[in-house]
Amino acid sequence: MIVFQNVTKSYGRRVALDDVTMTVDRNEFIFLVGPNGAGKSTFLKMITLEERPSKGLIIVGGVDTDTVSESAIPAYRRRIGMVFQDTRLFADRSVIENVSLPLRITGASGGEIRRSCENGLRTVGLDGFSNRNASELSGGELRRVAIARAIVSKPEILLADEPTDSLSPSAADKIMDLLLEISLTGVTTIVATHDRDAVDRLRRRVVRIEQGKIASDEFAGGFNG
């Protein structure tokens, strides 16, 4: 479960999040929508502890993030899978090298890495792609690899920042369906997106942020609430 209670984040005089209070239940799937600069990315960064709130309380999986020290951040982040807007894959490395990274940093054994990566790639529909170089893949395939990397270490929470950005409508649909499928396996999933079609089609909880405030929060809502 993720709890934001009266959370404000300011950068000097600019307020990125303004007194935000909301709860995301365990295993819930939500869309975070809103215009550019509304505070969606800041919201996600608060969860990953890339940013700390200026005011308010954030609880992630029962942990008050204020109590997470700098040295404890790596262990904290391993509980969260992150799909970045620009995938942030290593283009000069193979699919398996990219996907296995979260396991390698924990010192997982070779067998464990191989099994988990095979499962992850099967989940995202990229069986047999292990040894392909990331630079050879299409945009949709790269997103799938990024998702596989995010889920390979079986995180409790999955955060996706614009996961369908620059994809064709059909590729975008497949990515959103995949994220929803993953959330149904018991992963709390937050997807920040501009993808109106996906939001309208999947009919999940939609939280709209505008100018740092929660403008609307509707279950089974559409892109415009």
Place this chain on the structure above:
Amino acid sequence: MANLRTFPYVLKSAFGSIWRNLEGTTYAVLTTAVMLLMFGGFLVVNDTLDRMIDALGRRTNMVAYLTDNALPSDTAELVTVLQNDPNVGQVTFISRDDAAAKFRDTLDELAEILDVIENNPFPASIEVRMNDPEAILALADELRSRTDIVEEVLVRDDVVSRLLYISQLVRLAGGVLLISIGLVTIFVIQNTIRLAVFSRRDEIEIMKLIGATDWFVRGPFVIEGAIIGFLGSAIASAVLVTGFARVGPRIESVISFLPIQTGAAFVSNVSVFTMVVGVLLGAAGSYLSVRRHLASIE
């Protein structure tokens, strides 16, 4: 345990980075080699000068002239005390009769003087040769304080002072030069690694975001720096050993009057030390470079 299991990956990343940045690494290795060659070369020169000064110092001695009424037991005790002093190399007691005999032997034409003098005018003395010339003045003062048996202590103060001055000057200059070379080496490696860090800044950021520890992020860079230091110092050591094999015997023949080692074992020790310093400086330079970058993104 997790750190041990991640080590092969960290090592592989380090070699991968070296391979990707081969040109920069080669430049850093060669620059480090030049720096460490100066470092190792200066160690050899400094050590040789030090040994020369020590050898000259060991040739200096002092003489403590004893009072005529010094008891044999007190004299024997003083000789024992001096013999047990680690700074002292050799102690020789010269009795009054021995002194007179020595005078006769060395100054044969003046020996008749002794025949006309009723009493032996020579005092008994203790000649002291030092192991550590730096301790000679303090020991002389100590002996002078033994007024019960010591009449006078003769030390060639000017020679000792000059030797000590040169010795300290050489050590000071050597220390300053070695520290400077060390700092320049760190600087060169730090900049090379900074370039590697810059070219892999995205990778570092991703690693941090997915939960990599600082050790995991720093590890490849620190190993990369250590490898640069190792390769640079290996080249420097090879040049040192080869060069000294040619020059060493000539130096020994020129200063054969002094017991100075310029053998292979001595240069090998300097080479090993240079390599250890190279690895440590390389690792330290990298560590500082990555630490600064990590501090800037956290």
